Amino acid sequence: MLKILGKASSINVRxxxxxxxxxxxxxxxxxxxxxxxxxxxPEFLALNPNAMVPVIVDGDFVLWESNSILxxxxxxxxxxxxxxSAPRSRAAVDQWLDWQATDLNDAWRYPFMSLVRQSPAHQxxxxxxAASAQWTARMRLLEQRLQTTGAYVAGSDFSIADVAIGLxxxxxxxxxxxxxxxxxxxxxxWRLRERPGxxxxxxxxxx
Ligand SMILES: N[C@@H](CCC(=O)N[C@@H](CS)C(=O)NCC(=O)O)C(=O)O
Numbered sequence: 001m002l003k004i005l006g007k008a009s010s011i012n013v014r015x016x017x018x019x020x021x022x023x024x025x026x027x028x029x030x031x032x033x034x035x036x037x038x039x040x041x042p043e044f045l046a047l048n049p050n051a052m053v054p055v056i057v058d059g060d061f062v063l064w065e066s067n068s069i070l071x072x073x074x075x076x077x078x079x080x081x082x083x084x085s086a087p088r089s090r091a092a093v094d095q096w097l098d099w100q101a102t103d104l105n106d107a108w109r110y111p112f113m114s115l116v117r118q119s120p121a122h123q124x125x126x127x128x129x130a131a132s133a134q135w136t137a138r139m140r141l142l143e144q145r146l147q148t149t150g151a152y153v154a155g156s157d158f159s160i161a162d163v164a165i166g167l168x169x170x171x172x173x174x175x176x177x178x179x180x181x182x183x184x185x186x187x188x189x190w191r192l193r194e195r196p197g198x199x200x201x202x203x204x205x206x207x
Contacts, residue, residue: 002027006053007036011167012066013054014201018163019070021197023077067097070160082160092154096161107135116207132177146184166192166202174207
Protein backbone atom coordinates (compact mmCIF):
# COMPACT_ATOMS: atom_id res chain seq x y z
CA MET A 1 0.00 0.00 0.00
CA LEU A 2 1.07 3.58 -0.64
CA LYS A 3 2.98 5.01 2.34
CA ILE A 4 3.03 8.75 3.10
CA LEU A 5 5.69 10.08 5.44
CA GLY A 6 4.80 13.37 7.07
CA LYS A 7 2.69 14.92 9.81
CA ALA A 8 -0.94 15.64 8.92
CA SER A 9 -0.59 19.29 10.01
CA SER A 10 1.96 20.11 7.27
CA ILE A 11 0.50 22.12 4.39
CA ASN A 12 2.58 20.12 1.92
CA VAL A 13 1.54 16.77 3.37
CA ARG A 14 -2.08 17.93 3.27
CA UNK A 15 -1.79 18.41 -0.50
CA UNK A 16 -0.96 14.72 -0.81
CA UNK A 17 -3.74 13.65 1.58
CA UNK A 18 -6.32 15.72 -0.29
CA UNK A 19 -5.18 14.29 -3.64
CA UNK A 20 -5.50 10.75 -2.26
CA UNK A 21 -9.04 11.66 -1.18
CA UNK A 22 -9.84 12.91 -4.70
CA UNK A 23 -8.53 9.64 -6.13
CA UNK A 24 -10.12 7.40 -3.49
CA UNK A 25 -6.65 6.04 -2.86
CA UNK A 26 -5.86 4.07 0.30
CA UNK A 27 -2.61 4.84 2.12
CA UNK A 28 -0.75 4.44 5.37
CA UNK A 29 0.72 7.60 6.92
CA UNK A 30 3.60 7.94 9.37
CA UNK A 31 4.21 11.09 11.45
CA UNK A 32 7.51 12.69 10.50
CA UNK A 33 8.66 16.32 10.76
CA UNK A 34 9.05 18.83 13.59
CA UNK A 35 7.24 17.60 16.71
CA UNK A 36 7.48 14.00 15.49
CA UNK A 37 10.28 11.86 14.13
CA UNK A 38 13.17 14.00 12.90
CA UNK A 39 13.71 14.41 9.18
CA UNK A 40 17.47 14.72 9.65
CA UNK A 41 17.75 11.13 10.88
CA PRO A 42 19.78 8.79 8.65
CA GLU A 43 16.67 6.68 8.04
CA PHE A 44 14.72 9.65 6.66
CA LEU A 45 17.66 11.19 4.79
CA ALA A 46 18.08 7.90 2.93
CA LEU A 47 14.63 8.57 1.46
CA ASN A 48 14.83 12.35 1.11
CA PRO A 49 18.25 14.02 1.34
CA ASN A 50 16.36 17.35 1.36
CA ALA A 51 15.08 16.42 4.86
CA MET A 52 11.49 17.57 4.34
CA VAL A 53 8.03 16.09 4.35
CA PRO A 54 6.12 14.82 2.45
CA VAL A 55 7.79 11.71 1.06
CA ILE A 56 5.89 8.82 -0.50
CA VAL A 57 6.99 5.22 -0.79
CA ASP A 58 5.01 3.30 -3.40
CA GLY A 59 6.45 -0.21 -3.59
CA ASP A 60 10.09 0.29 -4.49
CA PHE A 61 9.48 3.86 -5.71
CA VAL A 62 10.33 6.83 -3.49
CA LEU A 63 9.38 10.45 -4.27
CA TRP A 64 9.56 13.81 -2.50
CA GLU A 65 8.49 17.38 -3.39
CA SER A 66 4.77 17.78 -2.82
CA ASN A 67 3.70 19.03 -6.24
CA SER A 68 5.75 16.29 -7.96
CA ILE A 69 3.98 13.77 -5.73
CA LEU A 70 0.59 15.12 -6.82
CA UNK A 71 1.55 14.73 -10.48
CA UNK A 72 2.80 11.19 -9.89
CA UNK A 73 -0.32 10.09 -8.02
CA UNK A 74 -2.74 11.33 -10.66
CA UNK A 75 -0.61 9.88 -13.48
CA UNK A 76 -0.26 6.52 -11.75
CA UNK A 77 -3.75 6.15 -10.31
CA UNK A 78 -6.25 7.22 -12.96
CA UNK A 79 -6.39 10.94 -12.26
CA UNK A 80 -6.68 12.20 -15.84
CA UNK A 81 -9.68 14.28 -14.74
CA UNK A 82 -7.40 16.06 -12.24
CA UNK A 83 -4.43 16.51 -14.61
CA UNK A 84 -5.52 16.58 -18.26
CA SER A 85 -3.15 15.14 -20.86
CA ALA A 86 -3.89 17.70 -23.64
CA PRO A 87 -0.69 19.79 -23.73
CA ARG A 88 -2.26 23.23 -23.26
CA SER A 89 -4.65 22.11 -20.54
CA ARG A 90 -1.81 20.36 -18.73
CA ALA A 91 0.46 23.39 -19.12
CA ALA A 92 -2.14 25.60 -17.43
CA VAL A 93 -2.26 23.22 -14.45
CA ASP A 94 1.54 23.10 -14.33
CA GLN A 95 1.81 26.88 -14.48
CA TRP A 96 -0.30 27.32 -11.33
CA LEU A 97 1.40 24.42 -9.54
CA ASP A 98 4.80 25.93 -10.23
CA TRP A 99 3.67 29.43 -9.29
CA GLN A 100 2.31 28.12 -6.01
CA ALA A 101 5.55 26.33 -5.17
CA THR A 102 7.72 29.34 -5.98
CA ASP A 103 6.25 32.85 -5.91
CA LEU A 104 3.23 32.25 -3.69
CA ASN A 105 5.12 30.09 -1.17
CA ASP A 106 7.85 32.71 -0.93
CA ALA A 107 5.37 35.48 -0.22
CA TRP A 108 3.71 33.97 2.85
CA ARG A 109 6.78 32.73 4.71
CA TYR A 110 7.46 35.81 6.87
CA PRO A 111 3.84 36.71 7.78
CA PHE A 112 2.97 33.09 8.50
CA MET A 113 6.00 32.59 10.76
CA SER A 114 5.31 35.91 12.47
CA LEU A 115 1.54 35.85 12.94
CA VAL A 116 0.66 32.16 13.10
CA ARG A 117 3.79 30.48 14.43
CA GLN A 118 4.66 33.58 16.56
CA SER A 119 8.32 33.02 15.75
CA PRO A 120 10.55 35.44 17.73
CA ALA A 121 12.86 35.64 14.70
CA HIS A 122 10.03 37.03 12.51
CA GLN A 123 8.78 40.05 14.47
CA UNK A 124 10.32 42.98 12.59
CA UNK A 125 7.36 45.35 11.82
CA UNK A 126 8.85 46.71 8.58
CA UNK A 127 9.68 43.27 7.22
CA UNK A 128 6.25 42.01 8.25
CA UNK A 129 4.50 44.92 6.50
CA ALA A 130 6.52 44.46 3.31
CA ALA A 131 6.02 40.70 3.19
CA SER A 132 2.30 41.01 3.96
CA ALA A 133 1.91 43.51 1.11
CA GLN A 134 3.65 41.10 -1.24
CA TRP A 135 1.46 38.19 -0.15
CA THR A 136 -1.64 40.35 -0.64
CA ALA A 137 -0.46 41.31 -4.13
CA ARG A 138 -0.12 37.64 -5.05
CA MET A 139 -3.61 36.94 -3.73
CA ARG A 140 -4.94 39.82 -5.85
CA LEU A 141 -3.40 38.11 -8.87
CA LEU A 142 -5.33 34.96 -7.97
CA GLU A 143 -8.48 37.05 -7.53
CA GLN A 144 -8.10 38.33 -11.10
CA ARG A 145 -7.53 34.84 -12.40
CA LEU A 146 -10.64 33.46 -10.70
CA GLN A 147 -12.70 36.38 -11.93
CA THR A 148 -11.64 35.29 -15.44
CA THR A 149 -12.29 31.55 -15.10
CA GLY A 150 -15.34 31.90 -12.85
CA ALA A 151 -14.53 28.43 -11.55
CA TYR A 152 -11.09 26.95 -10.90
CA VAL A 153 -7.57 28.21 -11.18
CA ALA A 154 -6.58 26.37 -14.39
CA GLY A 155 -9.97 26.85 -16.05
CA SER A 156 -13.47 25.47 -15.81
CA ASP A 157 -12.48 22.14 -14.23
CA PHE A 158 -11.05 21.28 -10.82
CA SER A 159 -7.44 20.03 -11.02
CA ILE A 160 -4.46 19.32 -8.79
CA ALA A 161 -3.54 22.99 -9.16
CA ASP A 162 -6.61 23.70 -7.01
CA VAL A 163 -5.26 21.37 -4.33
CA ALA A 164 -2.06 23.40 -4.04
CA ILE A 165 -3.79 26.77 -4.44
CA GLY A 166 -6.72 25.81 -2.20
CA LEU A 167 -4.43 24.99 0.69
CA UNK A 168 -2.61 28.27 0.08
CA UNK A 169 -5.91 30.14 0.16
CA UNK A 170 -6.83 28.44 3.42
CA UNK A 171 -3.52 29.59 4.90
CA UNK A 172 -4.21 33.14 3.72
CA UNK A 173 -7.71 33.17 5.22
CA UNK A 174 -6.45 31.82 8.53
CA UNK A 175 -3.47 34.14 8.95
CA UNK A 176 -4.52 37.18 11.00
CA UNK A 177 -3.46 40.00 8.71
CA UNK A 178 -5.61 42.62 7.01
CA UNK A 179 -7.65 40.90 4.31
CA UNK A 180 -9.01 43.10 1.52
CA UNK A 181 -12.31 42.08 -0.04
CA UNK A 182 -11.52 39.49 -2.73
CA UNK A 183 -14.95 38.18 -3.77
CA UNK A 184 -13.87 35.73 -6.48
CA UNK A 185 -11.45 34.09 -4.03
CA UNK A 186 -14.18 33.91 -1.39
CA UNK A 187 -16.55 32.26 -3.89
CA UNK A 188 -13.75 29.86 -4.85
CA UNK A 189 -13.28 28.92 -1.19
CA TRP A 190 -16.97 28.00 -0.96
CA ARG A 191 -16.74 26.07 -4.25
CA LEU A 192 -13.84 24.07 -2.81
CA ARG A 193 -15.81 23.41 0.36
CA GLU A 194 -18.15 21.23 -1.69
CA ARG A 195 -15.28 18.71 -1.86
CA PRO A 196 -14.84 16.30 1.06
CA GLY A 197 -11.05 16.34 0.56
CA UNK A 198 -10.88 20.11 1.13
CA UNK A 199 -13.04 19.87 4.22
CA UNK A 200 -10.93 17.07 5.69
CA UNK A 201 -7.44 18.22 4.74
CA UNK A 202 -7.74 21.86 3.64
CA UNK A 203 -10.26 23.98 5.54
CA UNK A 204 -9.94 21.81 8.65
CA UNK A 205 -9.02 24.43 11.25
CA UNK A 206 -5.30 24.49 10.51
CA UNK A 207 -3.54 27.38 8.74
N1 LIG B 1 9.24 22.11 -1.41
C1 LIG B 1 8.84 21.16 -0.41
C2 LIG B 1 8.65 21.87 0.90
C3 LIG B 1 8.31 20.88 2.00
C4 LIG B 1 8.28 21.56 3.35
O1 LIG B 1 8.51 22.78 3.51
N2 LIG B 1 8.00 20.75 4.36
C5 LIG B 1 8.03 21.22 5.73
C6 LIG B 1 6.68 21.00 6.40
S1 LIG B 1 5.38 21.90 5.58
C7 LIG B 1 9.08 20.42 6.49
O2 LIG B 1 9.37 19.29 6.15
N3 LIG B 1 9.66 21.03 7.53
C8 LIG B 1 10.66 20.37 8.33
C9 LIG B 1 10.08 19.57 9.46
O3 LIG B 1 8.86 19.63 9.71
O4 LIG B 1 10.87 18.91 10.14
C10 LIG B 1 7.56 20.44 -0.85
O5 LIG B 1 6.72 21.11 -1.48
O6 LIG B 1 7.39 19.25 -0.59
